[in-house]
Every structure is written in structure tokens, then in C-alpha cells.
Amino acid sequence: MSSIIIQEETTKDPISLIGREAGVCWGGNITDAEKNYKRGIDCLTSGHGRTWEYPQVFMILDGYSARVIREFYTHIAGGPTRLQASTRYINYQKGFPYVTAPIIKGNAEAEKIYDDAMNNILVAMQKLESLGLPREDIGMLLPLGMETKVVVRTNLRNLIDMSHQRMCTRAYWEYRKLMKDMIEALSNYSDEWKYLAEKYFLPKCEVAGFCTEAKCCGRKPRKVEE
Numbered sequence: 740m741s742s743i744i745i746q747e748e749t750t751k752d753p754i755s756l757i758g759r760e761a762g763v764c765w766g767g768n769i770t771d772a773e774k775n776y777k778r779g780i781d782c783l784t785s786g787h788g789r790t791w792e793y794p795q796v797f798m799i800l801d802g803y804s805a806r807v808i809r810e811f812y813t814h815i816a817g818g819p820t821r822l823q824a825s826t827r828y829i830n831y832q833k834g835f836p837y838v839t840a841p842i843i844k845g846n847a848e849a850e851k852i853y854d855d856a857m858n859n860i861l862v863a864m865q866k867l868e869s870l871g872l873p874r875e876d877i878g879m880l881l882p883l884g885m886e887t888k889v890v891v892r893t894n895l896r897n898l899i900d901m902s903h904q905r906m907c908t909r910a911y912w913e914y915r916k917l918m919k920d921m922i923e924a925l926s927n928y929s930d931e932w933k934y935l936a937e938k939y940f941l942p943k944c945e946v947a948g949f950c951t952e953a954k955c956c957g958r959k960p961r962k963v964e965e
């Protein structure tokens with residue numbers, strides 16, 4: 740069961756923070772909350788991307804597959820910081836939780852094959868441990884479908900950019916779910932995050948106005964080649 744926890748170190752008022760920081764450079768009155776908010780909105784609508792790097796997000800992603808987290812790690816803009824559950828020190832010998840795709844869950848025969856394969860890995864790991872082999876080497880058998888936990892620090896700009904790629908219908912289903920969970924968690928964290936998530940966390944076709952993918956899902960038409 741996957742979940743996202745937004746940690747309290749996360750900026751509570753991202754739009755106002757953007758407005759305060761930009762106001763310093765514009766000689767603005769940064770003691771006026773209303774003006775700060777309005778200035779923040781201006782920076783967003785004007786596409787002043789650097790200012791979007793002020794709001795910080797600290798979050799725990801728990802119960803997603805190591806596979807989707809491997810994809811998450813490709814988003815390097817803004818120098819995000821990540822730590823992940825250790826496959827060297829955590830004892831997986833009693834079993835490891837893993838993600839099952841809905842399409843496999845909905846097919847009893849397929850689910851049995853999948854669960855048996857996971858169990859075979861577990862049995863092999865237990866046998867290797869009984870031979871006295873080190874856990875860090877046995878851990879090489881752990882599958883990409885195993886659940887993991889990461890603690891992340893990133894910023895608004897990185898997440899907006901990530902949403903453009905990963906909310907695309909062509910993106911991996913678990914990543915699309917992760918983005919949906921993230922939007923829900925941030926929206927519950929504060930009203931300013933709710934506004935940002937609704938307005939700026941969008942698939943790239945919604946931003947471009949047309950599909951940029953080679954294989955189009957039909958949500959938006961492909962750009963007519965000149």
C-alpha cells in the first residue's frame with residue numbers, strides 16, 4: 740500500500756514565499772501579505788522559473804516499487820536530495836512486500852504465476868543466507884517490483900517539470916499514480932499548494948496545447964508537421 744507524507748519542513752506558503760523573495764529584488768513591500776501573494780502569482784504566470792525554486796518540498800514516498808523510484812531518480816533538476824531504504828541492512832529474509840500491477844491482480848492465473856515467482860526469489864534468498872552468505876550480496880536477487888521507501892527534498896520547479904512528463908498518459912501507470920498521490924498530499928498540506936497543484940501540475944500536452952509523443956493517446960491532437 741503506497742503513500743506520500745509531506746513533512747513539516749515543506750514550505751507552507753509557496754506562492755507567498757515566491758512573492759517575498761522576488762519582492763526583495765524589485766524593491767517591493769515584503770511586509771504586505773496580500774502584495775506578496777499577488778507578486779508570487781505574477782512570477783508564476785510570467786514563467787519566471789528560477790523563483791519557483793524557492794518553495795521546498797520534503798516528503799516520504801513509501802510503498803512504491805523500486806522500479807518507479809528508479810524512474811523518479813532520473814529527475815535531477817534542482818539537485819534533489821534522496822535517501823532510500825537500505826537493501827544491505829534491512830532484513831528481507833522473512834519476505835519483502837512487492838507491487839502487483841492491477842492487470843495482474845485482475846487475473847487469478849497471472850497473479851499466481853507472479854506471486855510464485857516472488858516466493859521463489861524469497862526461498863532462494865533464505866537458502867543463501869543459511870549458507871552464511873552476506874545479506875548485501877544476497878540482496879542482488881531482490882526484484883524491481885519490491886516496495887521501497889525514500890525520503891526526498893526537492894522544489895516546486897522540479898515537481899512541475901516532473902508532472903509534465905509523468906502525468907502523460909504514455910507514462911508508466913505507477914508513476915501516474917505516484918503523481919496523483921503527490922497532488923493529493925500537497926493539496927491537503929496547504930491551500931497555496933492546492934492552487935499550484937491544480938494549475939501547474941499538468942501533462943505536457945496540456946502545457947504545449949498539442950501532443951509531443953510519437954505514440955499519441957488522443958487526449959490532444961499531434962502537432963501538424965510544417
Ligand SMILES: Cc1cc2nc3c(=O)[nH]c(=O)nc-3n(C[C@H](O)[C@H](O)[C@H](O)COP(=O)(O)OP(=O)(O)OC[C@H]3O[C@@H](n4cnc5c(N)ncnc54)[C@H](O)[C@@H]3O)c2cc1C
Nearest residue numbers: 813814815816817897900901903904905907909910911952
Ligand atoms: C512516455 C515516456 C516514456 C519514457 N521512456 C523512458 C525510457 O525508456 N527510459 C528513460 O530513461 N526515461 C524515459 N522517460 C523519462 C524521460 O525521458 C526523462 O528521462 C525523465 O523525464 C527525466 O528527465 P527530464 O529531463 O524530464 O527531467 P530533469 O532531469 O529533472 O530536467 C528537467 C529540466 O531541467 C533542465 N535540465 C536538466 N538537466 C539539464 C542539463 N544538464 N543541462 C541543461 N538543462 C537541464 C531541462 O530543461 C529539463 O527539461 C520517459 C518518459 C515518458 C513520458
